[in-house]
Amino acid sequence: MRHRFLGLTLALLAGAAFASPFPKGDPKAGEKLVKEAKCGACHASMFGGDGSAIYTRPDRKMKNPEQLRTQVRFCATQLGVSWFPEEEENVAAYLNQQYYKFK
Numbered sequence: 001m002r003h004r005f006l007g008l009t010l011a012l013l014a015g016a017a018f019a020s021p022f023p024k025g026d027p028k029a030g031e032k033l034v035k036e037a038k039c040g041a042c043h044a045s046m047f048g049g050d051g052s053a054i055y056t057r058p059d060r061k062m063k064n065p066e067q068l069r070t071q072v073r074f075c076a077t078q079l080g081v082s083w084f085p086e087e088e089e090n091v092a093a094y095l096n097q098q099y100y101k102f103k
């Protein structure tokens, strides 16, 4: 009985550790897309460096995964890249893994 309980607890913990708000997104593919599209260039003109400070500034705008998804789409449109929804998901997954860490 005790063992079964322990096993269940561990399974739940493991599940929580791997849960992602972007389960279908591939962060590696997203990283490539962000680099190719040069998302950083425009952000860098506002925040300096490689532009990634926009994701980590204390008053960053993104508060949840849904906002992040929407912003990625918005900025991609600004930039004139036409990503498929899967690609947007990859990019959101990458930014989340690297910077936002939404659960």
Ligand code: HEC
Residues within 6 Å of the ligand: 034, 037, 038, 039, 040, 042, 043, 054, 055, 059, 060, 061, 062, 068, 071, 072, 075, 076, 078, 079, 081, 091, 095
């Ligand atoms: C034309 C300039 C421009 C380009 C190109 C651009 N962005 Fe942005 N990005 C902005 C602006 C402006 C903001 C909002 C800044 C603010 O509201 O303070 C922003 C904000 C963001 C944020 C939210 C930052 C926060 O506060 O948490 C994300 C995420 C983001 N951009 C992703 C991307 C991605 C991905 C790309 C590449 C497809 C990209 N951006 C390309 C201008 C741009």
